[in-house]
Amino acid sequence: MKPDDPDILWVQEPELGLAGRMYMPMFVQGLSTTLKHLAGSLRGKQVTVSYPDEEPQLGNPLIYRGVHRLNRDEQGRVKCVACFLCATACPAHCIDIIGVESPWPDREKYPESFTIDELRCIYCGMCEEACPVDAIELTSLYNLTGRSREEMIFDKEKLLSVYDATKDKEPMQSTRLGGTL
Amino acid sequence: MTTAALIEILVKVILLLGGVMTAAAYFVLLERRMAAWVQDRVGPNRVGIPLTRIRIFGLGQPLADGVKFIMKEEYTPAHVDKRMYVLAPIVILVAALTVFAVIPFGSVLPVDLGIEGLSEPIRLVVAPGMDVAVFVIFGLSSIAVYGVILGGWASNNKYSFLGALRSSAQLIAYELPLGLGILGVVVAAGSLDLEAIISAQATSGWWFILAQPLGCVVFVVAAFAEAARLPFDLPECEQELIGGYHTEYSGIKLLLFLVAEFLHMITAAFLIVILFLGGWHFWGLTGAGEQVGLVQAVLRVMVLSGKVFLVILLFMLIRWSWPRFRFDQLMALAWKVMLPLGLVNLVSVAILDQLRTAWQLDAWWSNPLLIAANWGICLLAWIVVAYAQPLIADNRPQQELELYDVDPQV
Amino acid sequence: MYLSGAAHIGQAVAGLWPELAGGGGLSAVAGSGLLAALPDWRVLVQSPTTWGLVCGAVALVLMLPRGSAVARVLGGVVGLVALGLLAAGQPLLSDWLAQGLFWILAGVTVLSAAAAVAMRSAVYAAVWFAMSLLGTGSLFLLQGASFLGVATVVVYAGAIVVTFLFVIMLAQPEGHATYDRLTWGWYAKPVSVLAAALMVAVLTTALPGIRQIDALAALGESGAVERSAGVLHPSHMARFGAELFSRELVSVEVAGTLLLVALVGAIAIMIQGRRQAQAEESAR
Numbered sequence: 001m002k003p004d005d006p007d008i009l010w011v012q013e014p015e016l017g018l019a020g021r022m023y024m025p026m027f028v029q030g031l032s033t034t035l036k037h038l039a040g041s042l043r044g045k046q047v048t049v050s051y052p053d054e055e056p057q058l059g060n061p062l063i064y065r066g067v068h069r070l071n072r073d074e075q076g077r078v079k080c081v082a083c084f085l086c087a088t089a090c091p092a093h094c095i096d097i098i099g100v101e102s103p104w105p106d107r108e109k110y111p112e113s114f115t116i117d118e119l120r121c122i123y124c125g126m127c128e129e130a131c132p133v134d135a136i137e138l139t140s141l142y143n144l145t146g147r148s149r150e151e152m153i154f155d156k157e158k159l160l161s162v163y164d165a166t167k168d169k170e171p172m173q174s175t176r177l178g179g180t181l
Numbered sequence: 182m183t184t185a186a187l188i189e190i191l192v193k194v195i196l197l198l199g200g201v202m203t204a205a206a207y208f209v210l211l212e213r214r215m216a217a218w219v220q221d222r223v224g225p226n227r228v229g230i231p232l233t234r235i236r237i238f239g240l241g242q243p244l245a246d247g248v249k250f251i252m253k254e255e256y257t258p259a260h261v262d263k264r265m266y267v268l269a270p271i272v273i274l275v276a277a278l279t280v281f282a283v284i285p286f287g288s289v290l291p292v293d294l295g296i297e298g299l300s301e302p303i304r305l306v307v308a309p310g311m312d313v314a315v316f317v318i319f320g321l322s323s324i325a326v327y328g329v330i331l332g333g334w335a336s337n338n339k340y341s342f343l344g345a346l347r348s349s350a351q352l353i354a355y356e357l358p359l360g361l362g363i364l365g366v367v368v369a370a371g372s373l374d375l376e377a378i379i380s381a382q383a384t385s386g387w388w389f390i391l392a393q394p395l396g397c398v399v400f401v402v403a404a405f406a407e408a409a410r411l412p413f414d415l416p417e418c419e420q421e422l423i424g425g426y427h428t429e430y431s432g433i434k435l436l437l438f439l440v441a442e443f444l445h446m447i448t449a450a451f452l453i454v455i456l457f458l459g460g461w462h463f464w465g466l467t468g469a470g471e472q473v474g475l476v477q478a479v480l481r482v483m484v485l486s487g488k489v490f491l492v493i494l495l496f497m498l499i500r501w502s503w504p505r506f507r508f509d510q511l512m513a514l515a516w517k518v519m520l521p522l523g524l525v526n527l528v529s530v531a532i533l534d535q536l537r538t539a540w541q542l543d544a545w546w547s548n549p550l551l552i553a554a555n556w557g558i559c560l561l562a563w564i565v566v567a568y569a570q571p572l573i574a575d576n577r578p579q580q581e582l583e584l585y586d587v588d589p590q591v
Numbered sequence: 592m593y594l595s596g597a598a599h600i601g602q603a604v605a606g607l608w609p610e611l612a613g614g615g616g617l618s619a620v621a622g623s624g625l626l627a628a629l630p631d632w633r634v635l636v637q638s639p640t641t642w643g644l645v646c647g648a649v650a651l652v653l654m655l656p657r658g659s660a661v662a663r664v665l666g667g668v669v670g671l672v673a674l675g676l677l678a679a680g681q682p683l684l685s686d687w688l689a690q691g692l693f694w695i696l697a698g699v700t701v702l703s704a705a706a707a708v709a710m711r712s713a714v715y716a717a718v719w720f721a722m723s724l725l726g727t728g729s730l731f732l733l734q735g736a737s738f739l740g741v742a743t744v745v746v747y748a749g750a751i752v753v754t755f756l757f758v759i760m761l762a763q764p765e766g767h768a769t770y771d772r773l774t775w776g777w778y779a780k781p782v783s784v785l786a787a788a789l790m791v792a793v794l795t796t797a798l799p800g801i802r803q804i805d806a807l808a809a810l811g812e813s814g815a816v817e818r819s820a821g822v823l824h825p826s827h828m829a830r831f832g833a834e835l836f837s838r839e840l841v842s843v844e845v846a847g848t849l850l851l852v853a854l855v856g857a858i859a860i861m862i863q864g865r866r867q868a869q870a871e872e873s874a875r
Binding site: 187264265268311312313316317319320323324327330331334342346349353371372 | 688715748749760826828829
């Protein structure tokens with residue numbers, strides 16, 4: 001960086017008048033802003049959410065990135081085709097898939113086991129984007145808790161049960177596959 | 182000294198220490214709630230009576246804080262100078278508490294307990310009639326500097342030591358404007374005794390904030406700096422610089438430092454009220470003389486505490502209204518702005534006081550006239566200083582940057 | 592009030608060793624100068640104050656830094672003996688509270704002063720010095736000289752020793768300077784301690800009224816009250832200020848001018864240094 005770089009725009013500080021030099025406008029301005037917020041808070045206009053006494057309002061639950069789920073197709077089978085694209089895309093290497101030959105005619109492989117380490121996951125949503133069949137999705141469940149590390153490694157059944165629990169509230173997102181979005 | 186008088190002093194000491202320490206704890210809670218409210222949050226409101234679900238607005242929080250600080254691991258780094266490390270918080274707390282020996286927390290209590298040797302009426306100050314009370318406060322605040330320096334040095338850590346230098350430089354620099362602000366009051370009241378200063382304001386009815394506005398501004402600014410409150414909290418400055426002289430402290434020793442800082446704020450509030458806001462005096466409510474009934478005596482205590490509470494509220498509001506000064510701005514404010522303003526105030530007050538005696542002004546209009554003259558002088562001085570020494574600095578790089586090896590990529 | 596120094600000493604000796612003053616009376620001793628004012632050697636030998644001073648000097652020599660550990664312990668023991676002897680020479684005050692406070696404060700003052708000398712680390716020495724000054728200020732307060740007491744704390748402990756601490760800490764973060772380890776020869780310690788002991792001895796004997804009770808008894812009850820009335824007067828500070836700015840005006844102004852000159856000198860030196868640096872910069 002050079003001082004005479006034409007790309008640098010030097011902003012001149014505004015010239016202060018008498019009142020400004022005597023520090024008075026700053027005094028009034030600062031204190032009035034503080035008092036405004038204070039009065040607002042005392043009238044109950046706070047932004048704090050007293051979780052768990054009250055539930056937080058998510059801005060848009062459909063794009064919130066919470067606990068994962070594995071979607072089922074119309075016949076109730078797991079939708080995943082064990083292509084490993086999500087595991088490859090995952091920056092945290094938290095997805096572990098064992099793919100075996102599929103018993104169904106419509107695809108070659110299916111996951112015999114599909115585990116996600118929810119403690120390693122950074123909830124970036126790249127698995128969701130990578131999935132070619134929209135099998136893995138992130139739900140709006142934010143209160144993920146557990147009593148041990150082992151409990152937080154979600155296997156296929158657990159992930160499918162997350163789908164069962166959330167499918168009514170959050171339908172599958174792809175319109176092509178019967179979702180609403 | 183009789184035993185009764187000794188017990189009287191002990192009772193006053195216990196009452197005052199208990200009151201001040203409890204007040205400090207609850208002011209911490211109030212400060213946290215205020216901080217939350219100003220930032221549109223709720224703040225600590227959940228700790229109530231232990232083992233029940235009663236919350237009472239979080240009034241149990243100070244207790245929980247205290248227990249937390251005491252139960253915390255008290256970690257002493259291996260590289261510190263152990264004895265000085267332990268001594269520093271004790272010095273600073275003792276200095277902060279001893280100040281309250283000369284600060285009146287009311288006027289007098291006209292009760293006759295019928296005990297021989299008890300002074301009657303009871304004066305509501307631990308060391309009554311201390312002729313050099315203002316001076317004692319100065320001495321003890323300079324002792325508090327020891328706690329800061331020793332704490333920083335004993336930590337044997339560059340950042341702690343730099344923090345100690347930073348804050349002791351600030352404390353020493355702002356003692357001058359503090360003294361100049363007090364001197365104007367002392368000249369006008371004719372005494373260094375805080376009780377006498379209050380009664381001087383009560384008898385004339387003109388609080389010194391009205392009589393010496395500039396002195397009040399200088400004193401309040403200096404008191405903020407001495408108490409290390411924002412916007413002058415360079416000693417701590419936890420967001421930008423490292424925590425300062427108590428970086429290496431934890432547990433109960435850190436608590437002592439923090440309590441001492443809060444006590445400094447309470448002392449500053451008491452001094453502002455006593456020196457400039459009339460102490461226990463309020464027009465038409467408390468009377469002015471030495472002879473008071475019980476109701477008036479209690480009213481005086483309440484008026485004084487109420488004023489102190491309001492000033493502390495102001496401290497907290499200001500904390501959330503201003504950004505912190507940079508260190509050079511801090512020093513410029515002390516030496517180039519506050520010092521001249523304080524001198525102008527002192528000289529103007531002294532001259533006007535002499536004029537009053539010389540011309541024997543004792544008509545009803547003489548007080549307002551002299552005060553108006555002082556206001557005029559002060560306003561003029563403020564304008565001159567504001568133009569001569571604007572606090573707004575041009576922050577653009579002044580030197581030729583080519584002289585330095587600047588990476589063009591940056 | 593305007594007696595010469597020798598007369599002061601004579602008066603003090605009369606207070607400390609009353610056997611001597613018994614015969615000739617005060618004025619005779621006061622008039623005959625310093626040498627004549629020295630007490631008889633038998634009185635000196637019998638007085639615990641003398642032995643307290645001697646023991647104190649020995650203890651200080653033993654306790655000076657860089658001595659052996661045994662010597663330091665021995666010095667501490669001898670120092671305690673010295674304190675006891677000095678205390679035995681002091682009269683008892685009438686009030687137990689005043690007596691207790693006096694013993695505590697005097698003990699703190701003397702012990703911290705000794706510690707300031709005996710400490711290895713310069714920082715510790717400065718802190719002990721400040722402690723000793725606090726004790727001195729408290730002793731002044733105990734005597735009713737509130738201004739003097741607080742001024743001692745503000746000026747010495749609050750300003751001067753803090754500056755010491757700054758310099759020591761900035762110059763030698765570990766608290767030991769190399770020049771501390773230099774030896775000045777075997778005679779340095781004894782000579783300095785002897786000088787200190789002699790000074791303390793002269794000051795102790797020179798202080799008038801060290802035997803408070805005798806002095807007060809000589810003055811009488813009304814005299815004692817009258818003497819302390821000046822200090823304990825409610826407007827003592829106002830009177831003190833008036834005195835300072837009327838009778839002692841010249842001294843105050845001279846002291847102020849001296850400080851101003853020092854200030855201007857410091858600024859001048861700084862500006863000169865900066866100019867020099869600028870000249871060197873441009874020459875390069």
